[in-house]
Amino acid sequence: MSNAQGQQSNYAPNVVRQKAYLQLLLLLSIALISFIVALTSGSLSLSFSEVFSAISSDANPLHHQVVYELRLPRMVHAFTTGALLALAGALMQVLLRNPLADPYILGISGGSAVFALIAIALGVVGWMVSASAFFGALLAMFLVFGLARGQGSWTENRLLLTGVVLASGWGAIVSFVLTIAPQGKLRSLIFWLMGDLSFAENFWPSLITLAIGILICLYFARSLNVLSLGAMQAQSLGLNINRFRWQLYVIASLLTAMAIIQAGNIGFIGLIIPHLLRLMGLRDYRLLIPGAVLAGGSLLVFADTFARSAIEDTALPVGILTAAIGVPIFIFLLYRGVKSV
């Protein structure tokens, strides 16, 4: 041991970390590009300078209105939703130590969908739908929380099974509501299930939730690295895992609930974005978390922009576009990863 002390190695931590920062910078530029694309494109095509002048003044009332009242809020909305889902997905994957985990896997979305759909089917509109959905998400969260706890300690699989079983239960209720709902409501119900950013009214709650969520997750980031080694190893490295796991569960659920109430069920992002970052080499959660926020946010901004402008006069469900953009990128990274091993 003594002769090994202080020896030089070819490994250069600074170079590795610089590469990671460059990748985050790349993701930041992609996010900025997504903002520009979102603000300039649509049924009224604007140039970059027109957008800029529309933000800074209302000399052209039409431009000002389109950018300021329609596109900017919707863009912020898409970004925060995507970022919340990516963040929640990353947390769920560590909590369950399962690569297939996503924000919806424990039935948070099922609970909120049931209550949102009941509200819509009853003819409720506006913020009441969101409130109902949020209530459903909390109910689902506490149900899993209470049932998985059982006799005290729980394992990842117990939590996973409880959540998945309850999620199927919620799914059945959703189908039931869809079956008995009046014809006229079906389209908005289905849009809600497939994810729809056009319901969104006020983006401040989700923006604030996201900001707080990022801070908390960054604070916990190294503990996430530790927990991904498993409960026993994490404990022996000094983590109070019972407390930490419940904290993670509650945070991930609240982030998910926030994303759901403003956009319905948008699949794919929460599952794929954390893996995308791992494939890029950003496995350390201190890097993965900011990366997930940027990548998840910009993917949904791109998808939403194309969803509302790809086919004239038709808004596609955004979930179609997240998959259409995300699947090729993911397969490309996966394929590249396989080759380099």
Place this chain on the structure above:
Amino acid sequence: MSSNSTLSCKDLYLKIGNKVLCDNLSLQIEPGQTWAVLGLNGAGKTTLLHALAGIRPANSGQIYLNEKNLTELARHEIATQIGLLLQTQQDPFPGKVIEHVLIGRHPYLKALQWESEADYQIAIDALMTVGLDGFENRDLQSLSGGEYQRMLIAMVLVQQPSIYLLDEPINHLDWQHQHQILGTLTSMTEQKACSLMMALHDVNLAARYCSHTLMMFDDGQIKSGRTADLLNTETLEELYHTPIVQIENEQGQMFSPS
């Protein structure tokens, strides 16, 4: 590194289901001592190590780290004193060797603190100690079973505890690395006044490297003491329910199932 820590237990009682693993065990692990834990499969070696590390509650009895009850210490305080090598560990999102090994520095870092140059040097030294120099950037998935095991040992070394609790540290290791790792660990224990307790299945390695031995019998009885006093064909036959012969050669004595 904080050395000279003493781990002890008093009237420790452990059971799994209805099987009593140890009954009224009182034991003191002093700095500089190296302990082997011997016993049949399921005798409770792993459970005892987990209990001593504080990650599994004792059914009754107390465990003390430097006279302080383990249950009253915060987890991160224990983690700077006691390092535990688990028998199985999987990472669902495997990364690079260096990333994994550096996680061993967790108890020493504050929430938003990054690893320093010194932390990296500790990790690189630990990899060198276990013969994995140059493996820093390798993917975990590309490691062989023995290399993975040595990587896990490096992680415990990076944690720099004063008490090492190792569950079958030489799993998957070839003869060269068995002796290299055990030799390094035991000489480190002497030089740095650390202490070491490890579950082993090889009686001859226990005889060669361990100053003390703890035998866990099926019925929950325990025999502990100096290795030289404890290891003989009589106790080993009782422990393993197998006829055992003692072979003398120029290295000393060796035991073998007959």
